Amino acid sequence: MATIVQKFGGTSVGDTDKIKRVAKRIKQGMDEGHSVVTVVSAMGKSTDKLVELADEITDNPDPREMDMLLTTGEQVTISLVVMALKELGVDAVSLTGWQAGIVTEEVHQDARITDINTSTLEGHLNDGKAVLVAGFQGVSEDGNITTLGRGGSDTTAVALAAALEAESCSIFTDVTGVYTSDPRYVKKARQLGSISYDEMLELAHLGAGVLHPRAVEFAKNYNVKLVVRSSMENVEGTIVEEEATMEQNLTVRGLAFDKNVTKVTVERLPNHYDTMSNLFKLLAEEGINVDIIIQQMTADHGVNVSFSIDSGNLGKTLDLIHGAKETLCYSEVRHESSQSKVSIVGSGMISNPGVAADMFKVLAEEEVAIKMVSTSEIAVSAVVPEKDMIRASEALHTYFGLDEKEQEKIELAKQA
Amino acid sequence: MATIVQKFGGTSVGDTDKIKRVAKRIKQGMDEGHSVVTVVSAMGKSTDKLVELADEITDNPDPREMDMLLTTGEQVTISLVVMALKELGVDAVSLTGWQAGIVTEEVHQDARITDINTSTLEGHLNDGKAVLVAGFQGVSEDGNITTLGRGGSDTTAVALAAALEAESCSIFTDVTGVYTSDPRYVKKARQLGSISYDEMLELAHLGAGVLHPRAVEFAKNYNVKLVVRSSMENVEGTIVEEEATMEQNLTVRGLAFDKNVTKVTVERLPNHYDTMSNLFKLLAEEGINVDIIIQQMTADHGVNVSFSIDSGNLGKTLDLIHGAKETLCYSEVRHESSQSKVSIVGSGMISNPGVAADMFKVLAEEEVAIKMVSTSEIAVSAVVPEKDMIRASEALHTYFGLDEKEQEKIELAKQA
Known part of the structure; x- marks a missing residue:
């Protein structure tokens, strides 16, 4: 049974109706016979609300305490998604960053993952459970809660896919895939079937915004097959992998x-x-x-x-x-x-x-x-x-x- | 340097202004030369809001996931109080239940504390830091996040006071102490200077509502000196201890x-x-x-x-x-x-x-x-x-x- 990792961002889990929809997506993957690990971000604007609270107290919040504060957002989401899965009759369990064994540097707000101890996670997968992991967060060797900085949930998903040797890592987002250009401006922009890591990195750095560069780098280093796809529509996404097989005849990809x-x-x-x-x-x-x-x-x-x-x-x-x-x-x-x-x-x-x-x-x-x-x-x-x-x-x-x-x-x- | 433990409930940390006031209280204890450990609850109505989210998803939420969800409330408070303390120039650090070494039974929503590993906590106290601990929560031997049920933050405070052999455990609340009767109804009710554990237990069970019976039992078993006092006014509270020394001549205490x-x-x-x-x-x-x-x-x-x-x-x-x-x-x-x-x-x-x-x-x-x-x-x-x-x-x-x-x-x- 192949393991797949998928990630849903803040807008995809923005309210409880959307969370129920995510649960259905996960069930679909389980029904297809996969072991499914899902990484989620904080609900919609909830991180902004937490930042506002900190702003009311200080102009210069302590980085360790900001991590303590902000990581609650993802913890809320994982628990709600599991509740929604159980409502669908799917056995599931949520894990915070530290419970999922995601070890990082002793750095706050922008830590890098140094190790992933997958034993707890694999135990739950072997029991046939859907596993929900809080994105964006980890724990240092000293037991402090850390966060991975911008695009952190993408990085969590890719790192877990690498550690679990997953078949693929799907990044569900509010667009249907990676486009040749921004379709809001370039009318004839079209979705790519596939793209290489390096091309995606250039596009990510150049502001395409779909995937965080660090996550793409991680995927490239560990050869994780990434799929960017829509959380709203059930359509094919864009595959990011070493050798983009389609459209090789194109000199310019994006x-x-x-x-x-x-x-x-x-x-x-x-x-x-x-x-x-x-x-x-x-x-x-x-x-x-x-x-x-x-x-x-x-x-x-x-x-x-x-x-x-x-x-x-x-x-x-x-x-x-x-x-x-x-x-x-x-x-x-x-x-x-x-x-x-x-x-x-x-x-x-x-x-x-x-x-x-x-x-x-x-x-x-x-x-x-x-x-x-x-x-x-x-x-x-x-x-x-x-x-x-x-x-x-x-x-x-x-x-x-x-x-x-x-x-x-x-x-x-x-x-x- | 004597260690004191204190606990502030949800109304005492209901907004960021109140959190700043709590920080000043903690600073006061530090300035008096104490090692101060402070347990806080979730901010005001924040727990209710989390419960509402769960209600939108299911009528029958999974107990483990409810614990995962609700424990975020206290985690938010501890980080904000530490930020407020740093703003006052006080070095401080926040610890979740698992970080504070609070081990419980493998039971959700109403777990009992089985062990407290105080090494992390004592390390921070030895470094001269004010330590904030998230109330109401612990971790099971299997690494699952658990909660202690109603009155859980009181229990956290008393258990920490016992484990740290603290001089006293102050429960800050919205009344000034324990009264002979409910002063909202009985006009001549007056505040008691002291009361015994057993009397407090009877009053707690009978609905006096100031302290949770489990916390009082814990205090009795480990001989922790409890002080019930106001978080708003700086006045003497009521001491709960084995032999209530004052007013021994009274047959009826409450x-x-x-x-x-x-x-x-x-x-x-x-x-x-x-x-x-x-x-x-x-x-x-x-x-x-x-x-x-x-x-x-x-x-x-x-x-x-x-x-x-x-x-x-x-x-x-x-x-x-x-x-x-x-x-x-x-x-x-x-x-x-x-x-x-x-x-x-x-x-x-x-x-x-x-x-x-x-x-x-x-x-x-x-x-x-x-x-x-x-x-x-x-x-x-x-x-x-x-x-x-x-x-x-x-x-x-x-x-x-x-x-x-x-x-x-x-x-x-x-x-x-």
């Missing part, structure tokens, strides 16, 4: 974009070995994330440095650079707001050197100005004006053959 | 009463060895609590049996007895509703045989009809019409010397 990008340029810095280090240490120390960086020599042997940041950090960034004018020794700092980043992703690029050139050609034909470019082995990103973002994305989506085809539309309709 | 009593009489049962057993097994199997029982022979060698129940159980009780008419072989069943029970309590009664007679005399003078009587070593209870309950109680309160004296009133006012 297209991501981010708004609220600002390009900052610091002009005529001294051409010195520690120039870059001094500039970016300044920003890093204040927690400002820098994305693309470009360095360019000037005619008079100075250096111009451009970088992109989230527009929300612009004020702080300018203050820091202005404040360090004497130590950095630059002539001027300029910025361009209202930019965006458009990225194409696909492992096929590795053996296809013309992809970046094709991307620039499409953008040129659309008369979209390219402000910055960055490339990785399986992705090319361009910073372009925000007003052109959707138009550029749709043109690239069509050019790289990602548009939904009529035949596929019919097939998806049949599945639904 | 007076309790319960409304909603119904007397049921089953007439002419056969005078057979299993008559009583059959009748009361019938009621016990349906969970109906019977209080006072009187058996009387009839002239024709039958038996009349009267017993008192909570009026809310009357319908069910009559149904059961009517349904078993053939097996019980009685002639008739009658009942008197709108009755009440008035009880006087005091360990001085043991050496004072006239107390019951005095009670009857007072009730006769007040022209109060006595329907049933029961006695224990340190208590006498009488079932009387509900309309006469307060009048009877006030007359007994005065007769047995329990009324507040002018001098005491002045002293209490000075303390406040």
Whole structure:
């Protein structure tokens, strides 16, 4: 009897009716003859309510106590799902993080899993029970309750799938799978049948938001077959695995974009070995994330440095650079707001050197100005004006053959 | 440095402002040089909200999962109190039941504590930290989360005080201490300086409601000095200990009463060895609590049996007895509703045989009809019409010397 792991996020367990629906899903898996382990998050907005309570008490809550507080959310959900399963006549049992043997570093709010002792969990599976595990949480060697940080429940599910050598790990969410692009903006975006870990990682980092990068990394390292699928509709999802078998002919597998990008340029810095280090240490120390960086020599042997940041950090960034004018020794700092980043992703690029050139050609034909470019082995990103973002994305989506085809539309309709 | 244990109930931690007040109380104890262990309940109505969630899912929630669900309430409180303490500059740490080493039977919703492993707790105390422990909860040998049933947080506090050999265990509540009678009804009721475990037990069982009987029993067995005091006002409370030192001259220490009593009489049962057993097994199997029982022979060698129940159980009780008419072989069943029970309590009664007679005399003078009587070593209870309950109680309160004296009133006012 194969073991499967599945995870339902906060919106999928947002109220007791949704919890009953999750219980039915689990029963379905049991009826199909699987051993089912299910990881759930806290109900809908319940974590926000707990955070509000802490906010009423202090501006600076203790990290250990925040973990103590927030882990109650998932504990509530697991107990309610088990009650709903028993109501359906399914024997089931709930386990908190520590009961499920999820051991983490002695770190609060962003701990990494160091070990999973599956003996209790496997005992319950052998008794034929559905097992519910509280996501997002673990316990340190010293017996302190810890949490895994953002996307923690995804990580819990993937880690359990790895430890139990599960057949697959399904992430149930509010979309039906991974799309070639965000269907809210790119009308012809279509769902992918499969995608590789690396492609998913690039898309996750680029803001696709379906899966947390840490969970994808974990799945890649332990070769866990991930399935992203809808908790609302019973349709096929997207498989994330080492070799995405379908659509291998596609060079580009997905297209991501981010708004609220600002390009900052610091002009005529001294051409010195520690120039870059001094500039970016300044920003890093204040927690400002820098994305693309470009360095360019000037005619008079100075250096111009451009970088992109989230527009929300612009004020702080300018203050820091202005404040360090004497130590950095630059002539001027300029910025361009209202930019965006458009990225194409696909492992096929590795053996296809013309992809970046094709991307620039499409953008040129659309008369979209390219402000910055960055490339990785399986992705090319361009910073372009925000007003052109959707138009550029749709043109690239069509050019790289990602548009939904009529035949596929019919097939998806049949599945639904 | 003496260790003290204190417990704050749900109303004392009902919102974040009250939690901040509790933190100040704890700081006060620390500033006085004590090692302070504090047990807290779930915030105000939070347990009710969790029960509502379970009710939305099932009419028959699994006991293990109810424990999983409800124990989150206390976990929320401990983390918030620690945050509030850190805000006051006090180093503190929260522990769930299992982290505090509270081991119970493998029973859900009403487990008894079997062992307390205090090593983690003592480690934190030795580090000079205030320790917050989630009340009402423990863990079984098999690692399942359990709860201690009604009054569970009181029991947690007393058990920790016993295990830590604490100097005292203060139960902070919404009254200032234990009263000779319920001051909402008996105007001249006054607060007791001290009371013995046995007297407190009788009062607790008789519905005084300040302390749970199980906690008092635990305190008696392990000789833990209990102090009942107000969480709102900083005034002296009532000490519960083996030998109540003050007011030893009083034969009667307290007076309790319960409304909603119904007397049921089953007439002419056969005078057979299993008559009583059959009748009361019938009621016990349906969970109906019977209080006072009187058996009387009839002239024709039958038996009349009267017993008192909570009026809310009357319908069910009559149904059961009517349904078993053939097996019980009685002639008739009658009942008197709108009755009440008035009880006087005091360990001085043991050496004072006239107390019951005095009670009857007072009730006769007040022209109060006595329907049933029961006695224990340190208590006498009488079932009387509900309309006469307060009048009877006030007359007994005065007769047995329990009324507040002018001098005491002045002293209490000075303390406040």
